[in-house]
Amino acid sequence: MSNQPDAKQETRERILDAALNVFSNKGYHDTRLDEIVDESGTSKGSIYHYFPNKEKLFVALVDKFTDLLERKVQDAVPDGAPAMERVDAALCAVLATFGKYRRPAKILLIQASGLGTVFEQKRMDVHDRFSNLIKSYLDEAVAQGELTDVDTEIVSRAWMGAINELVIRWVYTGEPDPERISEALLPVLLRSVGYEPEEA
Helix, strand or coil: CHHHHHHHHHHHHHHHHHHHHHHHHHHCCCCHHHHHHHHHCCCHHHHHHCCCCHHHHHHHHHHHHHHHHHHHHHHHHCCCCHHHHHHHHHHHHHHHHHHHHHHHHHHHHHHHCCCCCHHHHHHHHHHHHEEEEHHHHHHHHCCCCCCCCCCHHHHHHHHHHHHHHHHHHHHHHCCCCHHHHHHHHHHHHHHHHCCCCCCC
């Protein structure tokens, strides 16, 4: 009996993985649920059990990618390090993760931008989530006296805007690549709050 939730979770993940493959190859509008059924090796009933419609399935994929990105950021931030080093590590991790997962980023970020109010709200939620994560590290830096006179809410949102603009362009065109973005953008962001990053 204790294995039952694991089997359900495994089925749900298999559906999500299949959906990502099909959405990536065919796009949101041209994807049919029957194709996801075939790709996942499940039934249409199984898909409807977890996801009432294609829109809910796509939103779940956005959530899954967001969870992955947040986990990668948190894993990359060193415990006990000075707060601004943690900020730097978090920004680097965001860019590195997008660099590693360009295919899902492309389908989820680009297609989500044109699919109506549900997806616009979801995109705003994702931005809020990462702005708040960055804000929490900036708040630590203020509390520890590493930063002064910084409106961490405005700064974190401005930083996310800059990151988003460059990441979206890269996802569309392949340029500039994440390493170049990281090398050029991160020092500018950090200096904008009076922090001078150490030379590598």
